[in-house]
Amino acid sequence: MTKASRYFPFLQWIRDYDGTVLTSDLLAAVIVTIMLIPQSLAYAMLAGLPAEVGLYASILPLVAYAIFGTSRTLAVGPVAVVSLMTASAVGQIAAQGTLDYLTAAIALALLSGGMLIVMGIFRLGFLANFLSHPVISGFITASGLLIAAGQLRHILGVSGGGGTLPEILGSLSGQFTAINPVTLAIGVSVLAFLYFARKYLKPLLVAAGIPARAADMVAKAAPILAVAATVALAAALDLGARGVALVGAIPQGLPAFGAPALSLDLLSTLLVPAFLISVVGFVESVSVGQTLAAKRRQRINPDQELIGLGAANIAAGLSSGYPVTGGFARSVVNFDAGAQTPAAGVFTAVGIALAALFLTPLLASLPQATLAATIIVAVLSLVDFGAVRRVFAYSRSDFAAMAATILVTLGWGVELGIVAGVLLSLLLHLYRTSKPHTAIIGQVPGTEHYRNIERHSVLTSPEILSIRVDESLYFANSRYLEDTIAKHVAARPDLKHVILMCSAVNAIDASALESLEEINRRLADAGLGFHLSEVKGPVMDRLGDTEFLKHLNGRVFLSQHEAVSALRDQRQPVMEKATIDA
Amino acid sequence: MTKASRYFPFLQWIRDYDGTVLTSDLLAAVIVTIMLIPQSLAYAMLAGLPAEVGLYASILPLVAYAIFGTSRTLAVGPVAVVSLMTASAVGQIAAQGTLDYLTAAIALALLSGGMLIVMGIFRLGFLANFLSHPVISGFITASGLLIAAGQLRHILGVSGGGGTLPEILGSLSGQFTAINPVTLAIGVSVLAFLYFARKYLKPLLVAAGIPARAADMVAKAAPILAVAATVALAAALDLGARGVALVGAIPQGLPAFGAPALSLDLLSTLLVPAFLISVVGFVESVSVGQTLAAKRRQRINPDQELIGLGAANIAAGLSSGYPVTGGFARSVVNFDAGAQTPAAGVFTAVGIALAALFLTPLLASLPQATLAATIIVAVLSLVDFGAVRRVFAYSRSDFAAMAATILVTLGWGVELGIVAGVLLSLLLHLYRTSKPHTAIIGQVPGTEHYRNIERHSVLTSPEILSIRVDESLYFANSRYLEDTIAKHVAARPDLKHVILMCSAVNAIDASALESLEEINRRLADAGLGFHLSEVKGPVMDRLGDTEFLKHLNGRVFLSQHEAVSALRDQRQPVMEKATIDA
Incomplete structure (x- = not known):
C-alpha cells in the first residue's frame, strides 16, 4: 500500500475499474437513489430543517466519502439518530425555520467534520471505545422512541414539539379536537402500507414467482411509492386547502458552494454537541462498514474512516447540508444491490443532484404525514428491546449503564443521555476491576x-x-x-x-x-x-x-x-x- | 467480632485495658501533645484561620476518632495538605479574618464529615481508588511547594497571598524594601534550627550517649523549643512594636459546642471541595494507618475508617474546628512513643485542652515567622522528586498523569490539580487497555x-x-x-x-x-x-x-x-x- 493510497483509498480500486464493475455500481446507485430521496427529505424534517437540506446533504458528502473513505459499500448521508441530535443541539440556540437555525446546522457539520479529521490525523479513534455496546444500543433504542414520538404530531396534523419524551407527550396532550382527519387518514394509511411492505411484501412477491433479490428491492422501494401516491393524491384533491400540512415549495437547483459566516461564539456553543455527534456517527458508521467489509473478506481502516467521514461532513457544511454519517439500512441496500466500489456513491450523488434539479417541483405537494410515517417505520426497527433483555441476563452492571442511558435520553434528551451512559459505564468498570477476584x-x-x-x-x-x-x-x-x-x-x-x-x-x-x-x-x-x-x-x-x-x-x-x-x-x-x- | 464492636471498635481494646497499657498511652500522649501544639497553631495559620481554631481541631476530633476509628495508633488533627485545601476552598467565598471565613471552614468540616460517614455506610471507600499513587504523590509534592512558597511572606514579614505559584510569587515581587529585618532574622534562625534538629540533632545526641529513642523524641520536640524561645524573645524585646507580626491574643478556654447557622447556598458551594478534601484526607489517613498497623500485624478496616474520620470531622465542625485527618508525622511519633490504643488520642486531646485553657496567654507573643518556619520544614519533607524520577523510569503514562497533577496544582490550584490528575489517569488507563497486547x-x-x-x-x-x-x-x-x-x-x-x-x-x-x-x-x-x-x-x-x-x-x-x-x-x-x- 503506497502512502498516497493510504490517504486517498480510491487509488486502490480505481486502477482496476472496468465495465463490469461500472454496471454493478450504476445499478446499485439507481436503487439507493430511489431509497434516499424520501429518506433525505424525511430526515431533514426530523432535524427541523427545510426538506431540500436533506437532498443537499446527500450529494457532495457522498463524493467526499468516495475519495477518502475505506469502505467499498458504505452509503453516507443524513441518518435518523444524527438528525435527532442535530435538532436537539441546534434547537437550543435558534428557532426552527430561521436562518440562524440553518446556519447553526451547517456550523455543526463543519465542526463535526473538523473534529473527525483531527481525530483521524492523531489516531484518536479509540475515543469511540468509551461508548460501550450497551450504551450505544440503549441510546439508539431511546432515540428511536423519541423520534417516533416526535413524529406523531405530523401523523395527527397537530402542533407540538420538544426534545424529551415528557415534553413531546405533554405538547400533544389536550389536542384531540385539533386532529386533522385527512392528515390522520394519510398518515395511518402510509404507516400501514410501509409496515406491510416491510413485513409481508417480499414473501408475497417471492411466492408470486419473482426472484428473491428483485422482490427485496421492490419492497425497499415502498417509501418512494408512498411518496408518489400521496403527492398525486394531494395534488389531485388539493389537500393543502383542507388543512393537510405539505412540504411546500422546494427551491429547484443545486446548493451554493461555500461556508456561511460563523461567529466564534456559535462554534464554542456547539463544541460539545459536535463532539458527541462525531463520536456517535463514527461508531455507527464503523460498525456498519466492518460488517459489510467482512462479508467480502475486505477490511476498513478505522483511523482513515475518521478522515472519510470528516471530509463528508466538511462537504456537507460547504454545500448547505447538515451532519451526515454512514447509514445502516442504505448501506445494506447498496451492498445487496451489488455495489463494488465507492463509485456507486458518486453515481448516487449524481442521482440525488438530478432529483434536486428536476423532481423538486413535484415534491411541493408531498404531505408531511407521509414523511413522518416513513421515519416512524424506519426508526422503530432501531428499537431493540431484545438487546435490553439479553444484556440484563448477561450482566447487571452493563444493564445498569444501558438502563441509565435509555432513561436519561428519554427524560432529559440525547446529550445528557449519552454522557450519563458513558460516565456510568466507566464508573462501573472501575468498580468491577477495583475488587478483582x-x-x-x-x-x-x-x-x-x-x-x-x-x-x-x-x-x-x-x-x-x-x-x-x-x-x-x-x-x-x-x-x-x-x-x-x-x-x-x-x-x-x-x-x-x-x-x-x-x-x-x-x-x-x-x-x-x-x-x-x-x-x-x-x-x-x-x-x-x-x-x-x-x-x-x-x-x-x-x-x-x-x-x-x-x-x-x-x-x-x-x-x-x-x-x-x-x-x-x-x-x-x-x-x-x-x-x-x- | 460482635456487631457492636464492628461499629464501635473501641469495644475491642477497652476490656483488656490495664495499667501497663495506660502508662504507654499516657507517655505517648505527652510527647504527641508537645508536638501538636505548634503544629496546630501553624496549620490553622496556613488555613487562614485564627490560631486557636487549630487547637480546637485537635481536641474533640481525637476523642471521636478514638471511639469510631480502627487504627490503634493513628493521630488525627489538622494536617498541611488539608489545611491548604481548606484555605483554597474557603478563600473563594469569604475574606480571611471575617466571621464568614470561619463559618465556611466549619461548614467544610461538617460537610466533609457527613460525606465520609455516608461513604462509610455505603462502603464507597473504593472511590478513593481513583486517586492513583502517582497522582496523590504528585499532588502532595505540588502542595508542599505551594505551602512553602505561601509561607515565605511570613518569613520576610511582608504582605502577600494567592492560591497558585504564579499568584504567590507575583504577590511577593517588588516587596524587597518592605522586608522586616527582625522578622527575617527570626524566620531564618528558626528555619536553620529546625533543619539542623531534623537532620543532625538525633545523631549528635546518640553520639553523646543518649539512647536512640530518647534522642529521636528530643529532636521531634525541636518545634516546641523554637516556639518557647521565640515567645520569650518577642516578649522580652517587645518585638511586636518593631513590626514583627505576632500571633496576638488567643481566646483562653475551650471551644463552644454546637454548629453555626449554615445556608444551603454555602453548603452547595462547598460540595465539591468538601468531597475532594474527604477523599484526599481518607487516602492519606488510610495509608498511614495501614503502614503502622502492619508493623504490629494488626489491620484497619477502610470502610470503618471512613466512619471514624467522618466522626472526627463532625466533631471538629461542632467545636469550632476545621477539617482534620490522620497525619503522617504525628502518627509515627505516637507509634514510636509506644502508644498501644486510641486512648492515647484521648489523653492527647486532654493535653491540648489544657493548653487551650492555660497556655494561650503565653502564645500571644509568638512570632508568625516561627510558625511559618515550622510549616516550611514540615512540608518540604513531603516534596518527593525521587518519586517523580522513579515513576518516569517505570511508566511514561503514569508519569504524564503525575506531571499534569503537579503542573496544574502549581499553576491553577489544588482543586483543578487533583481533578486533572484523576481524569488524565482514567483516560490513560482506558487508552492502555483499549489496545491490549x-x-x-x-x-x-x-x-x-x-x-x-x-x-x-x-x-x-x-x-x-x-x-x-x-x-x-x-x-x-x-x-x-x-x-x-x-x-x-x-x-x-x-x-x-x-x-x-x-x-x-x-x-x-x-x-x-x-x-x-x-x-x-x-x-x-x-x-x-x-x-x-x-x-x-x-x-x-x-x-x-x-x-x-x-x-x-x-x-x-x-x-x-x-x-x-x-x-x-x-x-x-x-x-x-x-x-x-x-
Missing part, C-alpha cells in the same frame, strides 16, 4: 496444580499463604490487594511466607508497583517473606528495571509449585476444604 | 506449548490463525479485537479457522460478548470457523448462559494444543519466524 490456593494432591481452596480439596501449609489475583494490577485495585493481604496475614499467626501468584496479571502500573513495595515492606516488618510466582514475561521485563526486585524480601519463582516446594518446611501439609473468613 | 501464536516444536511467533521459532499452519489476547475483554478494547482479527483474516487468503486463546482473559463484559458475536458472524459469512481455547472457569460459566455459544461457528477447546490438533489438516505445519504486517 482473588483466591487462596492450595495444591491439588498428587499434581503440580494449585486451585482455589474454596472450590477444591487441596493441600495447604499453615506457614505459607498463596494468593492468586485474577486481574491486572493498577491504581483502581492496588489498595484492595493491600487490604486483602493484610486481612489474611492478620488472621494467620503461624504464617511465614506470602506467595502472590501472578499468572493472570497482564500489567502492573506505577500505583500497583508502589503497593507491592508497601506490601513487601509491611510483610518484612512483620517478619514475613514475600514471593511472586508465574510472573508473565512482559511484566517481569518491566519489574526488572525497578528497585522493587532488589528490595523484595523473598524470591520470584517461575511456577507456583516451585515456590511452594522451596518454601515448605518439613511438616506435613494439611488437607483443607475451607471457607476463608471474609 | 495480542500475539499470533504457534506451537513450540516438540511441545504442547504455544508462543508468540514474533519472539519464538514456532510451527504454524496456513489454515489456522491462533491469536492470544493478553487482557480482559471489555468495552474499551472490544472493537480493537474486531479490528485486529479483521486485519489478520484479510491478510491470509488460505485461512479456514481462527482460534482465540483466552488464557489471559479474566472477564468478558456485554460489549465484548457482542463483539465476539459479531466476529463470529463475520467469520461465518466469510466461511471461516471461530474457536475459543483455554477459557477460564468463571468466564465460561457466564458464557454458558448466552446465545453466543449456540451461534458459535466452531468449538470451545480446553487447551490450545487440543484446538490445533483437532483443526489441523493433513498438511505438514510450516516452521515460522515471521513478523506480522502491522
Whole structure:
C-alpha cells in the first residue's frame, strides 16, 4: 500500500475499474437513489430543517466519502439518530425555520467534520471505545422512541414539539379536537402500507414467482411509492386547502458552494454537541462498514474512516447540508444491490443532484404525514428491546449503564443521555476491576496444580499463604490487594511466607508497583517473606528495571509449585476444604 | 467480632485495658501533645484561620476518632495538605479574618464529615481508588511547594497571598524594601534550627550517649523549643512594636459546642471541595494507618475508617474546628512513643485542652515567622522528586498523569490539580487497555506449548490463525479485537479457522460478548470457523448462559494444543519466524 493510497483509498480500486464493475455500481446507485430521496427529505424534517437540506446533504458528502473513505459499500448521508441530535443541539440556540437555525446546522457539520479529521490525523479513534455496546444500543433504542414520538404530531396534523419524551407527550396532550382527519387518514394509511411492505411484501412477491433479490428491492422501494401516491393524491384533491400540512415549495437547483459566516461564539456553543455527534456517527458508521467489509473478506481502516467521514461532513457544511454519517439500512441496500466500489456513491450523488434539479417541483405537494410515517417505520426497527433483555441476563452492571442511558435520553434528551451512559459505564468498570477476584490456593494432591481452596480439596501449609489475583494490577485495585493481604496475614499467626501468584496479571502500573513495595515492606516488618510466582514475561521485563526486585524480601519463582516446594518446611501439609473468613 | 464492636471498635481494646497499657498511652500522649501544639497553631495559620481554631481541631476530633476509628495508633488533627485545601476552598467565598471565613471552614468540616460517614455506610471507600499513587504523590509534592512558597511572606514579614505559584510569587515581587529585618532574622534562625534538629540533632545526641529513642523524641520536640524561645524573645524585646507580626491574643478556654447557622447556598458551594478534601484526607489517613498497623500485624478496616474520620470531622465542625485527618508525622511519633490504643488520642486531646485553657496567654507573643518556619520544614519533607524520577523510569503514562497533577496544582490550584490528575489517569488507563497486547501464536516444536511467533521459532499452519489476547475483554478494547482479527483474516487468503486463546482473559463484559458475536458472524459469512481455547472457569460459566455459544461457528477447546490438533489438516505445519504486517 503506497502512502498516497493510504490517504486517498480510491487509488486502490480505481486502477482496476472496468465495465463490469461500472454496471454493478450504476445499478446499485439507481436503487439507493430511489431509497434516499424520501429518506433525505424525511430526515431533514426530523432535524427541523427545510426538506431540500436533506437532498443537499446527500450529494457532495457522498463524493467526499468516495475519495477518502475505506469502505467499498458504505452509503453516507443524513441518518435518523444524527438528525435527532442535530435538532436537539441546534434547537437550543435558534428557532426552527430561521436562518440562524440553518446556519447553526451547517456550523455543526463543519465542526463535526473538523473534529473527525483531527481525530483521524492523531489516531484518536479509540475515543469511540468509551461508548460501550450497551450504551450505544440503549441510546439508539431511546432515540428511536423519541423520534417516533416526535413524529406523531405530523401523523395527527397537530402542533407540538420538544426534545424529551415528557415534553413531546405533554405538547400533544389536550389536542384531540385539533386532529386533522385527512392528515390522520394519510398518515395511518402510509404507516400501514410501509409496515406491510416491510413485513409481508417480499414473501408475497417471492411466492408470486419473482426472484428473491428483485422482490427485496421492490419492497425497499415502498417509501418512494408512498411518496408518489400521496403527492398525486394531494395534488389531485388539493389537500393543502383542507388543512393537510405539505412540504411546500422546494427551491429547484443545486446548493451554493461555500461556508456561511460563523461567529466564534456559535462554534464554542456547539463544541460539545459536535463532539458527541462525531463520536456517535463514527461508531455507527464503523460498525456498519466492518460488517459489510467482512462479508467480502475486505477490511476498513478505522483511523482513515475518521478522515472519510470528516471530509463528508466538511462537504456537507460547504454545500448547505447538515451532519451526515454512514447509514445502516442504505448501506445494506447498496451492498445487496451489488455495489463494488465507492463509485456507486458518486453515481448516487449524481442521482440525488438530478432529483434536486428536476423532481423538486413535484415534491411541493408531498404531505408531511407521509414523511413522518416513513421515519416512524424506519426508526422503530432501531428499537431493540431484545438487546435490553439479553444484556440484563448477561450482566447487571452493563444493564445498569444501558438502563441509565435509555432513561436519561428519554427524560432529559440525547446529550445528557449519552454522557450519563458513558460516565456510568466507566464508573462501573472501575468498580468491577477495583475488587478483582482473588483466591487462596492450595495444591491439588498428587499434581503440580494449585486451585482455589474454596472450590477444591487441596493441600495447604499453615506457614505459607498463596494468593492468586485474577486481574491486572493498577491504581483502581492496588489498595484492595493491600487490604486483602493484610486481612489474611492478620488472621494467620503461624504464617511465614506470602506467595502472590501472578499468572493472570497482564500489567502492573506505577500505583500497583508502589503497593507491592508497601506490601513487601509491611510483610518484612512483620517478619514475613514475600514471593511472586508465574510472573508473565512482559511484566517481569518491566519489574526488572525497578528497585522493587532488589528490595523484595523473598524470591520470584517461575511456577507456583516451585515456590511452594522451596518454601515448605518439613511438616506435613494439611488437607483443607475451607471457607476463608471474609 | 460482635456487631457492636464492628461499629464501635473501641469495644475491642477497652476490656483488656490495664495499667501497663495506660502508662504507654499516657507517655505517648505527652510527647504527641508537645508536638501538636505548634503544629496546630501553624496549620490553622496556613488555613487562614485564627490560631486557636487549630487547637480546637485537635481536641474533640481525637476523642471521636478514638471511639469510631480502627487504627490503634493513628493521630488525627489538622494536617498541611488539608489545611491548604481548606484555605483554597474557603478563600473563594469569604475574606480571611471575617466571621464568614470561619463559618465556611466549619461548614467544610461538617460537610466533609457527613460525606465520609455516608461513604462509610455505603462502603464507597473504593472511590478513593481513583486517586492513583502517582497522582496523590504528585499532588502532595505540588502542595508542599505551594505551602512553602505561601509561607515565605511570613518569613520576610511582608504582605502577600494567592492560591497558585504564579499568584504567590507575583504577590511577593517588588516587596524587597518592605522586608522586616527582625522578622527575617527570626524566620531564618528558626528555619536553620529546625533543619539542623531534623537532620543532625538525633545523631549528635546518640553520639553523646543518649539512647536512640530518647534522642529521636528530643529532636521531634525541636518545634516546641523554637516556639518557647521565640515567645520569650518577642516578649522580652517587645518585638511586636518593631513590626514583627505576632500571633496576638488567643481566646483562653475551650471551644463552644454546637454548629453555626449554615445556608444551603454555602453548603452547595462547598460540595465539591468538601468531597475532594474527604477523599484526599481518607487516602492519606488510610495509608498511614495501614503502614503502622502492619508493623504490629494488626489491620484497619477502610470502610470503618471512613466512619471514624467522618466522626472526627463532625466533631471538629461542632467545636469550632476545621477539617482534620490522620497525619503522617504525628502518627509515627505516637507509634514510636509506644502508644498501644486510641486512648492515647484521648489523653492527647486532654493535653491540648489544657493548653487551650492555660497556655494561650503565653502564645500571644509568638512570632508568625516561627510558625511559618515550622510549616516550611514540615512540608518540604513531603516534596518527593525521587518519586517523580522513579515513576518516569517505570511508566511514561503514569508519569504524564503525575506531571499534569503537579503542573496544574502549581499553576491553577489544588482543586483543578487533583481533578486533572484523576481524569488524565482514567483516560490513560482506558487508552492502555483499549489496545491490549495480542500475539499470533504457534506451537513450540516438540511441545504442547504455544508462543508468540514474533519472539519464538514456532510451527504454524496456513489454515489456522491462533491469536492470544493478553487482557480482559471489555468495552474499551472490544472493537480493537474486531479490528485486529479483521486485519489478520484479510491478510491470509488460505485461512479456514481462527482460534482465540483466552488464557489471559479474566472477564468478558456485554460489549465484548457482542463483539465476539459479531466476529463470529463475520467469520461465518466469510466461511471461516471461530474457536475459543483455554477459557477460564468463571468466564465460561457466564458464557454458558448466552446465545453466543449456540451461534458459535466452531468449538470451545480446553487447551490450545487440543484446538490445533483437532483443526489441523493433513498438511505438514510450516516452521515460522515471521513478523506480522502491522
